[in-house]
Amino acid sequence: MSATILSADAAKAANIQLTEGYKGSQALNDVLVAYRANRRQGNAHTKNRSEVSGSGKKLWNQKGTGNARMGSKRSPIWSGGGVVFGPRNTTVWAKKTTKNTRKLALRAALTARILDGEVITTGSFAVADGKTKSFIAAVNGLTTAKNVLLIGKGFDELTFRAGRNVQNVQLISADEVNAEHLLRYRSVVVTGDALETLAKRTA
Numbered sequence: 001m002s003a004t005i006l007s008a009d010a011a012k013a014a015n016i017q018l019t020e021g022y023k024g025s026q027a028l029n030d031v032l033v034a035y036r037a038n039r040r041q042g043n044a045h046t047k048n049r050s051e052v053s054g055s056g057k058k059l060w061n062q063k064g065t066g067n068a069r070m071g072s073k074r075s076p077i078w079s080g081g082g083v084v085f086g087p088r089n090t091t092v093w094a095k096k097t098t099k100n101t102r103k104l105a106l107r108a109a110l111t112a113r114i115l116d117g118e119v120i121t122t123g124s125f126a127v128a129d130g131k132t133k134s135f136i137a138a139v140n141g142l143t144t145a146k147n148v149l150l151i152g153k154g155f156d157e158l159t160f161r162a163g164r165n166v167q168n169v170q171l172i173s174a175d176e177v178n179a180e181h182l183l184r185y186r187s188v189v190v191t192g193d194a195l196e197t198l199a200k201r202t203a
Contacts, residue, residue, distance in 0.1 A: 003142040006119040006190065015199040017107055024108030028179055031105035034095040035180050042093060046086030049074045054081075102178070107202040109179035118145075119188045121195065125150060130158035132165055139169055145187030151177050153193040174198050 011018060054074045062069050076084045097105075113119050120143055127135045139148055147168040155171050163171050172181060174190075174197035182188060190198070 003120045003122045003189070005117050006114055006121045007117075008114055010121075011114050011119075014195045015203070016110070016195065017199070017202040018111040018114065019104075019108045024104045024111075027101045027104040028108045031097050031102055031179050032183075034097045035178070037093045037095045040093040042089040042091055044087035045089040046083040048084070048086075049076060049082030052080065052082050103202065105179040106177075106182070109182040110198065110202060113182055113188055118186065119190060121190050121192060123192050125152060125159070125189070125191050126156060127159045127162040130161045132162050135159070135162035135166060135169075139166075139189075142189050143187040145185070147185045147187075149177075149181055149185035149188045150191075151188065151194050151198070152191040153197055174201070 008018060049072070052074050054072070056072050056074065059070045059073060060067060073081065075081045110119070122142055125138065125142075127138060139150070142148075148170075150163075150169060150171045151174050152171070153174055155173075160171060163169055170181070170185070174194035177198075
């Protein structure tokens with residue numbers, strides 16, 4: 001499989017829309033923040049006095065014992081009691097972005113990678129025998145980067161099987177790739193049939 005670096009002129013010839021200057025940088029930032037916020041789970045959660053285990057029975061009489069008055073063992077001032085003003089996982093971290101913002105961010109990210117000479121095109125990519133060793137050899141024949149994003153219109157089952165255990169290489173279709181994918185990897189390899197899809201998504 002032969003590979004060539006995708007230049008700006010070649011990208012324009014393939015009808016891929018590129019941004020100029022810093023246009024799209026704010027959209028790119030907004031989209032990246034939204035992607036990461038939408039993955040945030042907010043696992044920190046404490047129980048208040050109504051949620052901790054324990055009886056609500058009054059521990060001793062209000063008067064006459066010489067002890068301070070106490071109503072329940074679930075009180076926050078007792079060990080094992082509820083937590084006051086602790087973190088709760090009721091916060092919704094999700095952020096929304098518009099379709100045009102995501103398109104502009106994708107265009108800006110793709111432009112940056114093309115101008116840096118880190119986008120490589122190849123006619124096709126497939127591993128006929130479905131072996132990981134063959135997959136790694138095929139990737140190394142295209143680029144020497146340590147982590148690689150492979151974008152295609154579609155990959156067959158044998159190719160997916162060969163590459164599923166390779167942690168530093170990700171196979172993704174041109175319909176699913178987003179701006180975060182493009183910026184995460186050191187090298188981006190695009191098959192010839194995926195250029196048309198990218199051109200439609202950036203138009």
